[in-house]
Amino acid sequence: MSDGFYSCMKEPGSGGYLSCLSVLCEEWLGLGSLEDYLSYLDYLVWVFTPLAVVFILPLFILLLLYLSILFLHVYKFKNELREAYSNNLWDGARKTLATLWDGHGAIWHGYEIHGLEKIPDNGPALIVYYHGAIPIDYYYFLAKVLLHKGRTCHSVADYFLFKVPGFRLLLEVFSVFHGPREECVRALQSGHLLAISPGGVREALFSDETYPLLWGRRQGFAQVAIDSQAPIIPMFTQNVREGFRSLGNLRPFRWVYERFRIPVAPVYGGFPVKFRTYLGDPIPYDPNITAAELADKAQRAVQSLITRHQRIPGNVLRALLERFHRRCKEE
Template sequence: MEFLENLYKTLHSLLSSYIDLDYSLWLYRFLTPLIVTFLLPLVFVALIYISFLVLFIYKLHRQVIMRAVQGDRNFWRVGRKIVAAIWDAHARIYHGYEVIGLENVPQEGPALIVYYHGAIPIDMYYLNSRMLLQRERLIYTIGDRFLFKLPGWGTISEAFHVSPGTVQSCVSILRDGNLLAISPGGVYEAQFGDHYYELLWRNRVGFAKVAIEAKAPIIPCFTQNLREGFRQVGIFRTFFMRLYNKVRIPVYPIYGGFPVKFRTYLGKPIPYDENLTPQDLQIKVATAIEDLINQHQRLPGSILLALLDRLPTFRRRVRRKEE
């Protein structure tokens, strides 16, 4: 015991001669919140790769697993359910996730879900999981091409039917009676949107052409507090915008991963109308999503208040003020 005490005193004396321990302790306490803020998004990345590992193991040992679930001919069905259960548990615990308006999604038949794209589209992972578990319906998703260069993404996209998508492939998905999710803002909206929740669609009408050609209804979709969960760094915006326009991959640093309240709102379906042009339909859908934002989102968004939304008493107080 005496030896350990002497060793501690010796080490303390050596460190003190080279390092200001009081300053180091202050620096540690000062930087900890900053470090944690930028590490939290890694939780989301880790969850993606946990999903990949589950699906990879399922694919690798499919014969054994399929024998255990005899009678189910859909190869990926069980794997999807396992991953959906993981994501849904994360959604409920970490974000108190809710879906409002699930009845607006048809029990069968095609529908195009058009959604606002957050810094990270974690809400669509949550929505797809909830849809699989409660409705037995998979939402086919259009993803940016850069995703398919990431390790492990091929397995995830194969299992959950994520694809880059063209007008014709999207029309084919809908004509087969499936649900399809598209964000017209895409990566650009993800990277350069902010807590004012402005739509950054840049005159994109591809989704409208898809809906018109497939004669499918459109369901507007928005998730409350999405930008308070993950945000972009607020500096060097012009620089990162120029860089993005050159490389066309996400370059704007993201921070966050805050356990704010997430609530996805699915609006009333916009039915097929042969008299609408793609431009007219784009405006109509954009207006529907903006109405959801104005009705359900605090503007500008606040991380602190979004955290307080997790408290039932605070939510009731906010609702009374809105009424």
């Protein structure tokens, strides 16, 4: 035992054994004051809590996706006998999940969609959209189309999504596939809606608050529209980059993607900024236009939506203040 502990125990009114034990802990830890140490810990918690939150919220979206998958498995198990007798086994599951995601969008992002009437009630249409760091705005869009139009929109996704454990059932139920071009044409010729983000993962990782379109020379989606004689509908969601941000432009993450095509860049955010999805005027089928010309026309249409509806450069704090200022004004 240390001298400090013995002297503490001998002093009258020292506070008892526990008080003296704290003196002993201070001596062993080499701290001048345990209170100073605890105060320092409290300071660290105060500093790093916001940083932890912005990385935890994207994981919450991943948790919601896995909860959606769990629901589908339970639904499938409960209805497995009906599967042999019904072609619409998944309709109830889709509408249930669409309602849940629509509610999440309304509460967390005050989600709105402008121009939903431009989505046809029947027949094909190819929707091309800007890809955020996490395309959660697109999930909300799918929910709105299903609930208000009664239509399931087929989606083209990057191959890596099909390698995520447990995602297969979710992708199948919501008609998500990874090309090829012939399958896209087949979906449109069958009268379905189809959505593609020409920028894809590259745009998700490397675009920034200035909202550049990283489509490169991609023309495949335009050729799909020509082959299927389907109109193209441009789409953009205001503040989607302020909701979630990617660290993809940091050199190590960019190097890994460029070399191995592995999207490993961390995503942070989950900020409750206002999301408004805007649908532009459809670009009708024109037999006299080439794929390159149509791709350029579609890109200019999406860029026009960005120019009209997005303040550039985007700013998270400004977007948050604008949303809550507007809410206070309405109340």
